[in-house]
Amino acid sequence: MTPLIQIDALSKRFRSGGGLLSRPRTMLAVRDVSLSIGKGEVVGVVGESGCGKSTLARLVLRLIEPTTGSITFDGTEVTTLPPAALRQLRRRIAMVFQDPYSSLDPRYTLAQVLAEPYQVQRQKLPAESVAEMLSAVGLPEGLAQSHPHQLSGGQRQRVGIARALAMRPDFVVLDEPTASLDVSIQAQIIALLEDLRDRMGLTYLFISHDLGLVRYFCDRIVVMYLGAVVEVLPEPRAAPRHPYTVALIQSGFVPDPAKRRDLTPLQGEIPSPFALPPGCAFASRCGFASSRCRTETPKLSQDSTHPVACHHPL
Amino acid sequence: MTALLELSEVNVAIGTTALLDRISLRVDKGQILGLVGESGSGKSLTATAAMGLLPLIGGRVTAGTVRFDGQDLAAMTDRQRRALRGRRIGFVSQNPMTALDPVQRIGEQVDVVSRLHLGLSRQAARTRTLDLLTQLRIPEAAAVAESWPHQLSGGMKQRIVIAMALAGDPDLIIADEPTTALDVTVQAQIIQILGALVRDRGLALLLITHDMGVVAQVCDRVTVLYAGRVAEEGPVGPIFAAPAHPYTAALIGCIPQEGMEKGALKGIPGTVPSALAFPSGCRFGPRCARADAACQQVPQLRSRGQGLVACHHAEDGA
Numbered sequence: 001m002t003p004l005i006q007i008d009a010l011s012k013r014f015r016s017g018g019g020l021l022s023r024p025r026t027m028l029a030v031r032d033v034s035l036s037i038g039k040g041e042v043v044g045v046v047g048e049s050g051c052g053k054s055t056l057a058r059l060v061l062r063l064i065e066p067t068t069g070s071i072t073f074d075g076t077e078v079t080t081l082p083p084a085a086l087r088q089l090r091r092r093i094a095m096v097f098q099d100p101y102s103s104l105d106p107r108y109t110l111a112q113v114l115a116e117p118y119q120v121q122r123q124k125l126p127a128e129s130v131a132e133m134l135s136a137v138g139l140p141e142g143l144a145q146s147h148p149h150q151l152s153g154g155q156r157q158r159v160g161i162a163r164a165l166a167m168r169p170d171f172v173v174l175d176e177p178t179a180s181l182d183v184s185i186q187a188q189i190i191a192l193l194e195d196l197r198d199r200m201g202l203t204y205l206f207i208s209h210d211l212g213l214v215r216y217f218c219d220r221i222v223v224m225y226l227g228a229v230v231e232v233l234p235e236p237r238a239a240p241r242h243p244y245t246v247a248l249i250q251s252g253f254v255p256d257p258a259k260r261r262d263l264t265p266l267q268g269e270i271p272s273p274f275a276l277p278p279g280c281a282f283a284s285r286c287g288f289a290s291s292r293c294r295t296e297t298p299k300l301s302q303d304s305t306h307p308v309a310c311h312h313p314l
Numbered sequence: 315m316t317a318l319l320e321l322s323e324v325n326v327a328i329g330t331t332a333l334l335d336r337i338s339l340r341v342d343k344g345q346i347l348g349l350v351g352e353s354g355s356g357k358s359l360t361a362t363a364a365m366g367l368l369p370l371i372g373g374r375v376t377a378g379t380v381r382f383d384g385q386d387l388a389a390m391t392d393r394q395r396r397a398l399r400g401r402r403i404g405f406v407s408q409n410p411m412t413a414l415d416p417v418q419r420i421g422e423q424v425d426v427v428s429r430l431h432l433g434l435s436r437q438a439a440r441t442r443t444l445d446l447l448t449q450l451r452i453p454e455a456a457a458v459a460e461s462w463p464h465q466l467s468g469g470m471k472q473r474i475v476i477a478m479a480l481a482g483d484p485d486l487i488i489a490d491e492p493t494t495a496l497d498v499t500v501q502a503q504i505i506q507i508l509g510a511l512v513r514d515r516g517l518a519l520l521l522i523t524h525d526m527g528v529v530a531q532v533c534d535r536v537t538v539l540y541a542g543r544v545a546e547e548g549p550v551g552p553i554f555a556a557p558a559h560p561y562t563a564a565l566i567g568c569i570p571q572e573g574m575e576k577g578a579l580k581g582i583p584g585t586v587p588s589a590l591a592f593p594s595g596c597r598f599g600p601r602c603a604r605a606d607a608a609c610q611q612v613p614q615l616r617s618r619g620q621g622l623v624a625c626h627h628a629e630d631g632a
């Protein structure tokens with residue numbers, strides 16, 4: 001099966017600072033990431049703040065330009081696409097943003113929010129369409145003339161999803177769509193996304209820091225640490241092999257006091273991406289690290305169905 | 315035994331809008347009470363009432379009493395209440411990014427608490443600050459004390475806020491969603507730190523959260539709020555094993571769990587009603603699968619097992 005999206009050796013370098021007296025610093029927010037996503041698949045990307053997962057999401061949509069690497073969408077190379085063709089392509093790829101409070105224009109009515117994709121694509125908004133879009137995400141049609149400030153966080157995120165789906169895309173990038181919501185509303189939104197995937201045959205790239213949620217929602221899970229992929233779980237319940245993935249799983253709490261853990265949380269903090277240590281980036285926080293880990297950077301194993309970048313996989 | 319913090323049938327209103335209705339809860343020394351519910355259920359308002367800070371937001375207690383260590387907050391002077399906060403009650407807020415003054419060094423912000431409340435000298439206060447930072451496992455405490463808030467990560471800032479809450483040597487800590495803004499790995503660190511503080515220092519902790527996973531991990535008892543009323547209360551063991559209130563069960567069901575089938579996560583339909591339009595009868599009724607004609611009557615809090623529940627159909631589940 002040919003994948004819908006094929007990402008090859010994608011990297012993004014950011015420059016920071018640089019003034020009269022200081023030299024600019026650079027960091028690799030995304031390092032040599034390769035990933036293919038089949039049609040209908042839900043792929044999760046997890047990692048802590050600063051691991052590059054949101055940068056990856058933006059690269060995939062070409063909201064920012066990659067430094068090196070390629071992205072192919074349904075056979076088309078995205079990274080070199082001229083603007084007009086890129087706009088055409090964006091009918092087929094969409095994004096739901098993390099913060100439903102800042103991703104909707106406060107001066108727009110919901111009808112205007114939902115009409116905007118049509119304006120961008122220079123298409124006529126079909127009559128009835130706004131009402132249909134609202135009801136597809138479980139909102140009453142009567143909200144069409146409301147403004148975002150009149151809605152709750154969960155309702156706003158439903159509008160964000162409706163807008164992303166306006167052009168009937170094939171592929172949707174979900175960048176922590178539930179991070180700012182209550183758990184009860186998070187569960188509603190996840191149920192809605194599952195339902196929409198089944199009804200519209202969508203393919204998702206789901207970005208999150210919550211491994212428990214990703215393991216529930218996704219078919220395959222990519223774990224990132226400091227810009228690089230450290231493990232790909234071929235299915236959500238696969239036993240983790242990278243110590244970082246194990247730590248992520250152990251950081252989640254089970255809603256059962258009988259399964260209370262003796263917490264041994266991951267100590268320390270992510271090293272600064274501007275001054276990466278040599279060797280494995282996780283070595284400073286890893287209980288299994290050896291001297292080899294501090295000198296030699298582990299490569300993501302390509303031979304198996306369960307790739308892991310670790311000298312001492314479990 | 316007198317509770318360290320006890321709210322008895324507290325009603326709170328802002329202007330003419332009644333927001334909290336007969337809220338009762340107690341926290342004892344060495345105990346962690348989880349206060350859970352969705353946004354808008356009244357958790358933070360309850361904490362505000364417990365600290366006697368309602369006037370700041372234009373609110374007031376219209377009935378019931380708030381007692382700290384046996385003393386009625388309403389009978390105290392402003393000065394006495396002010397002395398309580400920071401000294402005997404420490405507060406950890408939700409967002410460590412806004413809880414710290416961006417133009418003051420970290421150390422000075424922690425120092426001021428013990429200088430003000432314990433009357434320590436500049437030097438003694440700094441020694442105490444460095445001590446606290448070390449206890450909270452902040453590496454290179456002296457360097458951190460000299461740094462500015464923007465130089466620290468979210469998890470590190472939250473530890474500083476906890477240090478500030480501890481600096482006055484309080485008996486009670488009120489933590490309002492202390493981990494919501496943090497990564498899961500950092501959340502685990504902060505929860506572990508809070509749990510250890512209660513164990514090692516015999517503190518009492520009122521932990522406000524919307525995450526039943528956090529409650530299951532650290533709390534001894536839990537009080538579930540819905541739309542300004544107590545829905546259920548009791549020790550965590552029985553409540554998680556057999557939640558009596560459908561709302562409690564629904565909150566637990568919102569956490570994705572190992573082995574959960576796809577499609578099993580449903581959430582709770584609808585949203586918490588606004589205080590301007592609380593439904594009559596059981597306020598959870600419109601969102602509840604068990605609701606029937608009986609739910610037109612307000613359910614009274616009654617004892618069940620080792621706890622309390624306010625539901626006409628508490629026995630229908632399980």
